[in-house]
Amino acid sequence: MQVLGLTKAEEDVYRHLLRNPGAESDDLHILLHCAPEETDSALRRFRELGLLKEDGRAVSARAPEVVVGRLAERRLEELYESIRTLSHLQPIIDSLAGELPADEGDRADGPTERLTDIAEIRTRLDELSFFARSEVQSAEPYDALTPENIAHARPLDMRCLRRGVVIRNLVRAAALTDPATLAYLRELNAAGARIRVLDALDELILIYDRHTALVPIDPADTAKGALCSRERGIVTTIINNFERLWEAAEDFEAADGKAPADHSGISPLQLRVLEAMCTVAKDETGARKLGISLRTYRRHVSDLFQMLGAENRAHAALLARERGWI
Incomplete structure (x- = not known):
């Protein structure tokens, strides 16, 4: 787990708590044959990251999927911050260029x-x-x-x-x-x-x-x-x-919605919106699936209602099937 930012001592503590939920925090250094400072440091860090469940002195580790997810997210944030820092190199370049004749x-x-x-x-x-x-x-x-x-x-x-x-x-x-x-x-x-x-x-x-x-x-x-x-x-x-x-120029999402219509009279993007509308429950999910904004997605849903003469989404799906669109 060192790739996720844990030391070997911290990983040993976490694995022990997985095997022994409800372990006494005061006894961890004895059971792991290490200095009490090491286990105390590991527990403090786990508390900061929200990786423990505690009841008095009894401690348990949160589920691996929770722990790995949080550690990975934290590690990625650190890496992205390093990348952002490395991408702002102009001050260094300017400083070095100042040394030139x-x-x-x-x-x-x-x-x-x-x-x-x-x-x-x-x-x-x-x-x-x-x-x-x-x-x-x-x-x-x-x-x-x-x-x-x-x-x-x-x-x-x-x-x-x-x-x-x-x-x-x-x-x-x-x-x-x-x-x-x-x-x-x-x-x-x-x-x-x-x-x-x-x-x-x-x-x-x-x-x-x-x-x-x-x-x-x-x-x-x-x-x-x-x-x-x-x-x-x-x-x-x-x-x-x-x-x-x-x-x-015209915005891409607007231009994408005006793509040439097929024989049914519905554009390719409208057809994809229609299919998403009939298969996902939330507009946010449909918009994300198609890679368009929520506002654009809902505008196309409204246009489809008008084209089909539908009163609601279930009615729209039924009418679209009758026309052979889906």
Whole structure:
């Protein structure tokens, strides 16, 4: 149990209490052949974590699933705090950069790089994503992501979101017609990414912490490589262009709800809401299952009632079955 943050002595005490519920706390050090300070320390920590049941001097351990769950949650919080601390490295960088001669310091924040090798570009993107500490803005004019693209992007995106980094992602409306791409966008949206959709999106933009920006060398041929810049004037111009596109775009959940209708006249998202509505008891559960907000879920439920002419959910389920929708 050391991986969960317990010392060996603490684990010995916990295992003993599992085997001997109601043991006398004063006798633990004798039974475990250790110093009384060790058992006293273990009991104090278990009390702080709420892992004991006590009746006078008699103590018992809480169930393993409770204890392991609480210890794992605490350990994860500690690890996430460490990650958040490590992700805020700019003060260290600024301090070290201050040691450079003036001309070297200017170059460190300066020139725009030309990256022409695809492996070099991917490495740079991985580095920027890993060290992002506040926000990632992206405009990606793809119609579909390959399974390889998704497999590579998922751990980077999820790591950022777990650290509290804001992700704002602009995508083409055409991307919502590809099942694998749409599923990944829903996954990102459910994890907290902010996604918007544009019917016409031709610009590839990546911005990290409003400090570093990447754009194609040739927008008409992204295979020619990318420009990576930290120059303030260039980055500010690229940010302003991104914000202009962002303001003109539609929220992902609204666009997802307008996906092309099938032969029944119901959109794919409405069909999924209908299926959830008929199989889960709570709206919160249905919304979480579909990866959409509770408000969006309930709006679709209301729309389905109107489409079906239903008075309640049971009536809606009956009418939907009659129409062959479910």
